[in-house]
Amino acid sequence: MFIYLYVFIYKKIFLLQLSPLFSSQQRMFCLDNLICACVYFLADYFREGNSDLEDSELRFATCQSLQKQVKSETEQIEEELNEQLFDNLVSFLRRSHSAFQEKTTEWTWRTKSREIPTAALVLGVNVTDHDFTFRSLSEVLQNNVTPYIALLEAKDCPGIKNLMQKLLGQLMNCCIDVGSSEEEDYEQVSHTRVRCSMTSLINWYESATKRTDSETPGKKRTSSRHWQSPPVVVIFKDMESFTTKVLQDFVVISSQHIGEFPLVLIFGIATSPMIIHSLLPHSVSSLLCIELFQSLSCKDHLSTIIDKVLLTTQFPLKLSEKVLQVLINIFLYHDFSVQNFIKGFQLCIVEHFHSNPLSILCCQLEEAKRRVNSLSHNQCENVRRLPSFRRYVESQVSEKQIALLTADSSLKEAVRKLLEDLNVYHENYFPILRCLHVFTSSLPKYPLGKQIRELHCACLENRVWETEEYESSLQLARMLNKSDLVTMLQKCVEILVSSPGREFDEIVERLKEFLTQFQKLEETYQERDESVSPQKELQKKTNLYNLQKTLLELKESRRSKKLTKFEMLRFEVVDYIDSLVRRYLVPADHKTLHEIVYFNTASVLREHLNAAPRIALHTALNNPYSYLKSEALKSDGGSISNKAPDICIAYKLHLECGRLINLVDWLEAFSTVVTAAEGPTADVASSDQVDDVIHARFIRAVSELELLGFIKPSKQKTDHVARLTWGGC
Template identity: 35%
Template structure:
């Protein structure tokens, strides 16, 4: 049927399928006239692939310990099930339950439980079911979903819609009265949703993994187990049985593991019924529960009564906090000299504040960091310089004239040129060869500065981490954030840290220097700029450990002075006045002889400060830092900071920008007949006050719509009555505005609506 024939909506809904068009990235990125865009996007993909691999390795390493503990706990559950001599665990009637405290970073839970499910299936048992919070509306739906996952049965959307009298709600021993009235008999009976309950699971489990259950009741003796024949089970079941056998070759039935992602959002009544049913089927099914908790274990006791919690044998497992993961991520990915793309101070603080004060989500932080990288490579033509130090000469030699002109527009380049002699300034502005040579040397210096900066900052962090009040911060990211904003060695926090270091005892200073020396040992082997600091710190650590030798040298020095007949200052002169005597006594009381440790401590601090001032400077003060640092906070906020109201208003005001339609392009105040109806209605209501007259609103809408068909611009004295189609379009647009929250109905006047936004 053609589009012209489908005029009545009441007669049916017709779908007009057009040609499938693939999304072309050229339509959504910057101007195609930029020839270096493809090269920059290729460089971005290479860098991000390497970073993504490191992130996945870091994530697996961080969750490795908690997953190993969980797998060890689950593997040890029901270990006495097949031994007829020890049945004390089954007689208790408790379901083994692992309570996993995941934390409040809910966006990351899906990935965590997906990895846990795959590890459980590969290492413990193939029978694993994962339940989300949205699957807990009724007990029948919950059981159907769990049994379908365990039996590998796919349910349709119609089968997932439960009725109140579903057979899934039946207790063990009850029979369903539903009888199929279909006269057609199939060779293989289809697995209907009404059959997906725990009774069906028990029958399927016995048939697949063993003929007899260990016991039919809690006190009844066990029947002897029967081995399955590989010829009957087939190759697939044979592999599954091999995977579930112990080292002695005796068959071991696989566990039935049920994972609840978020117990706190489960319907308490449904969860209580489910635990009661599982406990009644525990002699037939080796059920193990894994319960995800976002806050604390006490949430389970708030959800379940004591009669139900007594049926669970719970053990607590604490997942690593998201803040620790963030520290590892930033130490390995963000705050390292190897990654060429760096975050500027504004973007760095924004991403950090969003994580700490908003969502606590590592996935969102990684996504934001990826967006910052892609935006940097798309918007900055000089991002092609984000390469390794060994590729600087080749990349600078391939720069075009347009890229060199963009380079000369940088603020850091202009400030550098102004500090050069006049003859050099003219060459830097006009001679491309001189500009390329300077660019190569400046980028090499910037990379070398990064190689010196991060180890020196870690050295300073190790020294100051044990100080009281933590003047330079507890985390390394706080010190790095300070370095991005100001000169660390001139800040008040640094001066306060030096003051505390001057008060440290011998043991504390020795430990701090030894820990800082270990942090500096590996980078100093490949960096000659760090080697003098490392060697000097090693000598200071040795001298602090052999302080007795320092005291002996001091005593010998004093004895030599006495033996040489050096005249000593007289405390009391022979003839003096009273005020002169008072001044003499005050000056001599202020001069106190320092101990060898105090002198050595002063020497250590002076030496360290000279090295740190040389190595630690703000990288944003160096030339050409704009090529490596992304600091466009406005672009990041526009894409990442959720502002649905502003985005909706912008879309209704400028529809051509979002629809990519030439006929809808216009400024914020223009109203075109080709615009969508809701945009026209929205712009018209902006011209009204608090109350909007519906009749006047409709007439204005009709006037704009019919203006395109009015040839010659002839106006009529009496406006015609709007057609049914125009009134329907207007009502639909007004309803959409009310749904979006721009207007609401009012009782003050029947033919008016109230405007809600300004």
């Protein structure tokens, strides 16, 4: 039985590794596996655990389809964001390789100075995203530059010997499509014990390039997409984690052979390029010809993902304000990982389709309309239970209310209309949101936030026009100068013209009218300036009396508070934008059937991503019935069940002790509880054997409690252990 408890405990620990207490690499690994496990159990639940098998199969298929679309879209976005960086790296490799290939003066000078071409790739502190970046970089280089690429990690290279073994192992097993005889040669090389040295690497490179160059025309030649005598690229994925001795030895050894084969180093850096000079002394760093490359900021990366994935109508599933805030807070305060944010969004998709029976309608509009026709009576009842639909029914006349609550056909017709209205709402919401962001993102102190995600959360939370921040933004917008105002209007026109909304033609025409009026005002001011210029020249020659008279006139005009034509037009523009906000940026939870397409269970997401390790472990050890659901494990109050797993018995006994626990007393209490569970048997073993078995079980339970961090050895007394936790949990 205790085996099952361990499974549950470590499963919980597995989920809890997503907690900020653990590293970002552990969080990423656990989140990937968590989503895979959720999808696996989701399929099992849909196909076997649900009475309505047809809808369950369709929900699962819709969930899988949406997952694939999100994954494909995010990968494409990341490739586009990294495209410029990869192009720069390829250009750097091309320059270094051409110098080697043509044996130019630069290469001769580099050979004499023993400098190794090195790219310092600064990727930022979002370490969990580096794996995807290096994987994409390797694919780009393998497809266009060279097949000889090795990715090294510090955990695999504690010494120079391990580094050379890893380097040769990866290079000799490069995926190259060559003839059958050459494949046999490579297999023979891979199974033969090779002396790991730079000489072996050079000999292997010369042999590999000769084989490629001597291929017959009839054979398939993969190297046609590679450069002639392609370079050997060695990527240090986590440069900061390598020890100084390993890096220093490798650089010194490689520099001595740089003239014999084209070697290029790529350092993956998470902090600052200065780490190279911190890890390597000047005598070693001077052997590197370093060029710096900077990747896109992780915050800009996240903004692009949110803008192109969440703030569009491309994907039917939307996130509520609280759910989106949970994901953003994890990003900003824990790991800065865009990959973790994407995985969190995928987890939201799984949870939504698992927990919401009406998620069958969370698809594209035309498909959703077709699915409405096939809704069962139970699904129609689920629609009637939605809070937003109840509000909609209460707003109708009595005859309409009766039809919606009793006739499924009337309900389906209303659902089709409401789904269409919800789709139109989203088509109008996102463009107007972008227009509002154009006006508020450049205001002083950013009352509604600098990023569009902040403005989006504010609009989802409540009526944004009722907040103090919005009023402050309007007041600041009413003081914008003409050039800024015209630029903002032009951006709004571009946004609305490229948007699929049905009602934007009239809005675009109105904004263009404002632009025309501003243009006319500018022409009028220019004419006035030309006519007034002679008068100004005359005033320059007048005496002090005329100057004082002019100042008095200015003061009187300010007292009268008469607005100029520009100020009136500016007020009119701001008021028009305000009317658009009030019309189109209504919070999503005010729309009928929003529950179908919005995932709003933030508590479930927070439980998976920000779990509490201590509470979970205490629950599992103190009350194993909550996980195992075995009737034999039920106990009254604080009593200790004699059928509980050993670790649970030891844990509950240790709760009764003080700061120091006597191991002898603990063992006696443990033995008393365990022997009470076994009872008399027909074939009784000797008491010594029983004591040895109980002693072994006790030692294992105590060791596991020490591993979990509940106790530790005490230096005060040799036969005591110190308790590390206090309280009920």
